[in-house]
Amino acid sequence: MLSTAVQDVFVVLALALTLFVMARNLRAISFAGISRELGLIAVGMAIWGGYHLIHLVFLLVGPILADGGQTVQIGTVLETWVRWACETVATIFFLLGVVQLTWRFGRLMESLEQSASALEHEVSVRTTLESELKTAAETQRVASQHESDFLLGLSHELRTPLNGIIGLGSLLGNTALDPAQRKLLATMEQSAQTMLARVSVVTNLSQLKSDQVEVRNQAFSPADILKSVEALFEPAARDKGLVFAAEITPAATKQVIGDSRLTRQLFSTLAALVIKHSPPGILRGLLEVEEEGEGLAWVKFTATVEQLYFPPKVIERVRAEFANMSGDGGVGLAICWRLATLMDGTLEIESSAEAGTVITVCLPMRRDV
16 A cells, blocks of 8 residues: 555656646747647646546545445545546547657658758858859959059050140140131140040049059148149139138148148049039138047048039949949049048048038048157
């Protein structure tokens, strides 16, 4: 009797612990979609546990409530017919749950195999696509390099005869010419100068696109650079009815260490761009240098043109892909943007039809101490 009671206690505790663990993980079971299967198993276990609990209670309390003959009779019924019925029903529920759970795991394994096969196919496709993209990118890079080399060679070849035409025109202008001839000569010189400027733009774009520009640091004054550019473009601005109004802060007159050549080219390209596209009016500029500590200084130039407007598509093209700029001010903006980035600086453009255009250039420099 004692061994039977111990067995009942062990079975009841084991099944109760199992059901408790299942109850604590109901959310995970529900997420896995096996609630019905484990529910059937739990019902079978509950029936087994219920029988052994009743049998344990009978073993402990039965001899107290009934005499020996009744206890034996009830015990016989419990251990034969009741036990057989409970174990049969519990086994049916348990087997149903196990069969359905096995079927569910089989479906899960098939799904995992299909997912693994699909993943392998996806990885293979992506690997092939990546290889094709790398090949296309390399082909495009080589083609772009060949294009840049061709444009550089062509532009250099064009510079020599154009400079010869301009020089001969200058010599011819010193001879005796009638008014009609002098007008034709002026038109020829102007056309040659325009063509030379176009060739310079092509050269700049080709060099910038092929990264053939080297940054060279030296001491210079940002104010001197701006004044020289202003003096250079003042005649062209005056012919268009434009007036320069540049303000230079005292800090900008001191020397900084950076690439004066690229800075001059940036300011010159920006000036040529603004003069070309602006109607008569005032071109306002502010040149300042902001100290940041540890010898770092930011050269900041802000150009404000109330009469100038760049459409959003032009600005977006400049920001998106400098290599494809063309027309509508895009080439000049692209050169300015590329020059600023070469010096680790920034170029921001704010333009609207009502307020005009504000172009801000920020270039990091070292303070010359």
